[in-house]
Amino acid sequence: MLVILAGVALALQVQLWFSDSGFGKTRDLRAAVAEQREQNAALKARNQALDAEVVNLKQSLEAAEERARTDLGMIGPSETFYQVVPVADAAH
Numbered sequence: 713m714l715v716i717l718a719g720v721a722l723a724l725q726v727q728l729w730f731s732d733s734g735f736g737k738t739r740d741l742r743a744a745v746a747e748q749r750e751q752n753a754a755l756k757a758r759n760q761a762l763d764a765e766v767v768n769l770k771q772s773l774e775a776a777e778e779r780a781r782t783d784l785g786m787i788g789p790s791e792t793f794y795q796v797v798p799v800a801d802a803a804h
Contacts, residue, residue, distance in 0.1 A: 728734045768775045780786035787793045 730736075765775075769779060777786070
């Protein structure tokens with residue numbers, strides 16, 4: 713009887729450690745959860761920065777103007793735009 717119980721205990725241990733739904737799967741899932749938490753933290757920081765930028769754009773005309781200048785190439789009515797084009801190399 714003791715031999716049978718030991719055999720069943722051994723079989724259960726083998727299943728726990730080496731099956732697809734055993735300890736290895738649990739370890740892999742814990743690693744995946746840790747990786748997802750890192751990604752979530754990075755995305756949360758990015759979202760907070762974007763939220764701060766949106767609040768700044770809503771409250772400040774200067775911030776909106778700066779964004780228009782850098783992203784859209786806005787030029788003010790009393791400003792002159794100069795574009796400097798490099799001279800092509802004659803050797804090529």
